[in-house]
Amino acid sequence: MTNDGRIFREAWIAGVGKHCPGEPKPGYVAPWDDTPEWERQCAAAVYGQVRDFVQVSAGSTAKLSRGQKGRFVALCWIAQTYKHIEAPKPGYVADWDDLPKWQQETDADIFEHIERTV
DSSP states (O other): OHHHHHHHHHHHHHHHHHHOOSSOOGGGSOOGGGSOHHHHHHHHHHHHHHHHHHHHTTTGGGGSOHHHHHHHHHHHHHHHHHHHOSSOOGGGGOOGGGSOHHHHHHHHHHHHHHHHHO
16 A cells, blocks of 8 residues: 555656646655655555556546546545545645646646556
């Protein structure tokens, strides 16, 4: 489970580096060991949700658009956030259309990275 979370986190950091304009907030690019425990648990769970989705779809997820892939990651993240935080900050649970473009692209990158590892 820890490795799954690390893979998710590394894909997140890579996406932030690629898509986030300007200097990202330090928390966005903090290494795994400096990531809060609730985020580690969310990362591992969402990795598992994406992995399972790819597997039960027999690889048909390759036919999804980047937007569909990113939405899946974002929705899974929202559910996990609510699981771990009673009253999360609005930005933690923002709907897909309210996320900045860089975050949408990063979420799609995460899905595709996990898809390749399955």
